[in-house]
Amino acid sequence: MNEFALIQQLTRSAPANSTVVLGPGDDCAVLDLGLPDRWVLFKTDAVVEGVHFLRATPPPAVGHKALGRCLSDMAAMGGAPSSAVITVALPPDLPESWALGLYEGIRRLAERFGLAIVGGETSSSPGGIFVSVAMLGTVAPGRCARRTGSQPGDSLWVTGELGGSIEGHHLDFEPRVGEALWLTEHFMPRAMIDLSDGLAGDLRHLVGAEGRGAELLAEAIPVSRAARRRARDTAGAPAPLAAALADGEDFELLFAQPPRRAVALIDAWKKRFPTTRLSCIGRITAEPGLRLRRRGKIEPLVLHGYEHFA
Amino acid sequence: MNEFALIQQLTRSAPANSTVVLGPGDDCAVLDLGLPDRWVLFKTDAVVEGVHFLRATPPPAVGHKALGRCLSDMAAMGGAPSSAVITVALPPDLPESWALGLYEGIRRLAERFGLAIVGGETSSSPGGIFVSVAMLGTVAPGRCARRTGSQPGDSLWVTGELGGSIEGHHLDFEPRVGEALWLTEHFMPRAMIDLSDGLAGDLRHLVGAEGRGAELLAEAIPVSRAARRRARDTAGAPAPLAAALADGEDFELLFAQPPRRAVALIDAWKKRFPTTRLSCIGRITAEPGLRLRRRGKIEPLVLHGYEHFA
Numbered sequence: 357m358n359e360f361a362l363i364q365q366l367t368r369s370a371p372a373n374s375t376v377v378l379g380p381g382d383d384c385a386v387l388d389l390g391l392p393d394r395w396v397l398f399k400t401d402a403v404v405e406g407v408h409f410l411r412a413t414p415p416p417a418v419g420h421k422a423l424g425r426c427l428s429d430m431a432a433m434g435g436a437p438s439s440a441v442i443t444v445a446l447p448p449d450l451p452e453s454w455a456l457g458l459y460e461g462i463r464r465l466a467e468r469f470g471l472a473i474v475g476g477e478t479s480s481s482p483g484g485i486f487v488s489v490a491m492l493g494t495v496a497p498g499r500c501a502r503r504t505g506s507q508p509g510d511s512l513w514v515t516g517e518l519g520g521s522i523e524g525h526h527l528d529f530e531p532r533v534g535e536a537l538w539l540t541e542h543f544m545p546r547a548m549i550d551l552s553d554g555l556a557g558d559l560r561h562l563v564g565a566e567g568r569g570a571e572l573l574a575e576a577i578p579v580s581r582a583a584r585r586r587a588r589d590t591a592g593a594p595a596p597l598a599a600a601l602a603d604g605e606d607f608e609l610l611f612a613q614p615p616r617r618a619v620a621l622i623d624a625w626k627k628r629f630p631t632t633r634l635s636c637i638g639r640i641t642a643e644p645g646l647r648l649r650r651r652g653k654i655e656p657l658v659l660h661g662y663e664h665f666a
Numbered sequence: 667m668n669e670f671a672l673i674q675q676l677t678r679s680a681p682a683n684s685t686v687v688l689g690p691g692d693d694c695a696v697l698d699l700g701l702p703d704r705w706v707l708f709k710t711d712a713v714v715e716g717v718h719f720l721r722a723t724p725p726p727a728v729g730h731k732a733l734g735r736c737l738s739d740m741a742a743m744g745g746a747p748s749s750a751v752i753t754v755a756l757p758p759d760l761p762e763s764w765a766l767g768l769y770e771g772i773r774r775l776a777e778r779f780g781l782a783i784v785g786g787e788t789s790s791s792p793g794g795i796f797v798s799v800a801m802l803g804t805v806a807p808g809r810c811a812r813r814t815g816s817q818p819g820d821s822l823w824v825t826g827e828l829g830g831s832i833e834g835h836h837l838d839f840e841p842r843v844g845e846a847l848w849l850t851e852h853f854m855p856r857a858m859i860d861l862s863d864g865l866a867g868d869l870r871h872l873v874g875a876e877g878r879g880a881e882l883l884a885e886a887i888p889v890s891r892a893a894r895r896r897a898r899d900t901a902g903a904p905a906p907l908a909a910a911l912a913d914g915e916d917f918e919l920l921f922a923q924p925p926r927r928a929v930a931l932i933d934a935w936k937k938r939f940p941t942t943r944l945s946c947i948g949r950i951t952a953e954p955g956l957r958l959r960r961r962g963k964i965e966p967l968v969l970h971g972y973e974h975f976a
Contacts, residue, residue: 362762362788366769370783371776375748378784385784387749389804391700398784400751400800406792407755438685439697441710443798445717452672459676466681473680474688474695474708478672482716483793488753490710490800494699 381565382503383432383550384493395500397435397493401425405484409527415454417527418487419461425552426491427469427531428607432550434501434540435493437533439472443488445481458487469533499540501548503562506612508642510546512570513621514635516608518555519583519599526605536609538628543621545611554602556657558610559646572638572657574650577601601648601657612640691875692813693742693860694803705810707745707803711735715794719837725764727837728797729771735862736801737779737841738917742860744811744850745803747843749782753798755791768797779843809850811858813872816922818952820856822880823931824945826918828865829893829909836915846919848938853931855921864912866967868920869956882948882967884960887911911958911967922950 367380377395378386384397403409403422423440430437442462446455455478466473471491515532532550539545549562555577563570574597583599594602613621618636625634638649646657677690687705688696694707713719713732733750740747752772756765765788776783781801825842842860849855859872865887873880884907893909904912923931928946935944948959956967 362765365762366765366788367783367786369773370786371773371781372784373748373780373782376782376784379782380785385749385751387784387802389699389701389706389748389802390704394700396699396706396802398749398751398800398802400753400785400798401787402753402755402789402796402798404755404789404791404796407790438683438699439695439708441695441708441800443710443712443800445712445714445796452675455672455676463679463681470683471681472683472686472689473677474682474686474697475690475710476677476680477711478676479712479714480717481714481793481796483791483796486712486714486755486791486793486796486798488710488712488796488798488800490708490751490753490798492697492699492706492708492802 378502383429384435386500393496394494395497397430397433397495399426399429400488400490401429402486402488404486413527415457416461416464419458420465421527422487422489423462423465424529424531424607426489427533428550428552430491430493431531431533431536431609432501432548433495434499434536434548435495436537437469437471437491437493439474440466440489440491441475442473443477445479445486447481447485450485499544501540501545501611503547503549504566506547506563506568506640508568508640509615510612510640511615511618511636512610512612512638512640514555514578514608514610514637516606516633517578517580518551518606518608519580519596519603520586521582521603521605523582523586525582529607531607532609535629535632539611542624543613543617545613548609548611551606551608551610552604554604555610556601556646562610562612563640567644569641569643569645569647570638571641571647571649571654574648576635576637578633578635615639688812693739694745696810703806704804705807707740707743707805709736709739710798710800711739712796712798714796723837725767726771726774729768730775731837732797732799733772733775734839734841734917736799737843738860738862740801740803741841741843741846741919742811742858743805744809744846744858745805746847747779747781747801747803749784750776750799750801751785752783753787755789755796757791757795760795809854811850811855811921813857813859814876816857816873816878816950818878818950819925820922820950821925821928821946822920822922822948822950824865824888824918824920824947826916826943827888827890828861828916828918829890829906829913830896831892831913831915833892833896835890835892839917841917842919845939845942849921852934853923853927855923858919858921861916861918861920862914864914865920866911866956872920872922873950877954879951879953879955879957880948881951881957881959881964884958886945886947888943888945925949
């Protein structure tokens with residue numbers, strides 16, 4: 357059973373109460389705690405030694421990644437991050453300097469986003485290192501972007517460049533919090549998700565729940581230099597386009613927009629974020645499934661997203 | 667370095683922002699998100715295989731314990747639990763039924779407290795099982811109980827019975843949420859904490875930060891039957907009183923009250939919670955340090971609380 361199916365099964369009968377606007381299944385939970393004009397976003401995520409990082413990974417980079425993953429989920433809903441709590445389980449043989457380095461990476465990233473770190477628990481771990489982050493944010497109800505809501509004909513957009521994240525980007529990515537806040541203010545997406553499981557996998561999450569599909573333009577997909585370099589230099593690495601479609605941990609935003617807004621969006625984006633790419637990579641279709649248009653031919657997309665729970 | 671010192675060092679320079687009423691260092695963080703008359707409580711905790719439970723522990727009991735620990739921390743601040751998110755890391759060889767059992771234990775306890783489970787993440791784990799819970803609750807500012815605030819002369823109270831938790835109580839304890847809500851409504855404690863590290867250790871947390879001490883009456887400490895049985899039947903087990911003072915994971919409430927309210931508190935408690943003990947076990951002193959009064963003699967208390975990070 358893969359990660360998605362397992363989570364789905366585990367949370368199917370999750371208890372709810374009157375505060376829950378949106379429970380499990382999107383990038384964050386959405387809660388109405390009674391704030392006038394604001395919903396609260398609530399999210400947890402974790403990084404595990406041997407899965408998301410190695411013992412040799414610099415501890416500040418592990419902290420950056422642990423916090424950045426939750427920040428990216430906040431961004432995917434258009435949320436403004438507010439505070440976080442951290443749980444770490446550390447093997448007894450780990451030097452204290454490792455934990456201090458971890459927190460240094462967390463602190464640096466938190467400060468850039470005005471995020472408060474308001475609590476932490478530490479346990480020993482007979483196995484490897486485990487770092488869990490839980491985060492709160494807020495969003496105005498009208499600016500809360502969900503995975504659902506896209507319409508056939510909507511154009512599909514992605515920030516940044518994709519693929520080859522394992523070469524380093526997965527440890528030093530910049531969560532797209534500011535970009536998402538700008539988008540939800542000026543070009544409210546009809547649906548949005550952050551790319552953690554690979555473009556193809558996360559696109560399925562964006563369109564799948566509503567029985568829609570998508571058509572991607574191969575030439576429009578922004579392949580990263582890391583993916584090209586890796587395809588050239590690393591035996592067994594996927595071709596650059598395959599890497600951009602299937603590699604995980606890009607932590608970019610994927611969103612759907614009514615097509616008539618494309619020119620205005622591109623112009624305004626270039627002015628506001630001149631050093632960050634924004635690419636129109638395809639469109640939502642009424643027909644289910646993912647298809648790739650390449651050199652004038654359309655073929656079904658059979659790649660699978662990276663799955664942590666393989 | 668022990669758990670407390672490490673957490674203290676890691677969170678010393680934790681970034682804050684304008685929402686933070688109380689950051690790291692108490693049972694929960696306290697946030698002012700702009701709700702009229704309510705603060706938000708935010709807490710995380712985790713259970714780790716080989717530290718807090720064993721592979722053979724029934725998975726519903728692991729779920730109960732993971733969620734119950736956070737509920738107990740909410741209780742310690744007088745909070746009403748609202749929602750929680752769960753992160754689990756599971757070894758690949760673990761059967762799916764284990765994860766389903768875990769969530770069954772979580773779900774059952776959540777439903778009893780009207781708590782919504784609003785999100786979950788699952789990762790694989792090359793080491794052991796790890797379950798992290800983050801929880802939100804709310805509390806009226808005037809009813810938020812902290813670890814600080816006790817005064818010399820205050821009487822010290824504890825719910826339930828202490829010691830020998832390892833015999834089973836650590837897996838099936840009842841978080842004192844209802845009791846704490848009743849206390850903060852009718853007999854607002856001057857300071858409160860939940861007992862996770864043992865009476866002696868947590869009492870030090872309650873009085874230590876303000877440079878005060880406490881005197882305990884040995885005969886008044888409610889020793890559990892499990893602690894007595896264990897002292898009798900298990901080679902090397904501590905004497906019953908030592909167990910009640912030092913064993914961890916009782917998950918009872920320890921709180922300070924002005925002494926003049928003792929009779930009214932006892933009377934009202936017995937009516938409201940007839941099957942749960944409430945014991946006056948000593949008093950807060952201006953003189954630092956913990957002392958034990960026993961058979962007419964006063965001696966310094968030299969036991970140490972159970973420390974996870976040993």
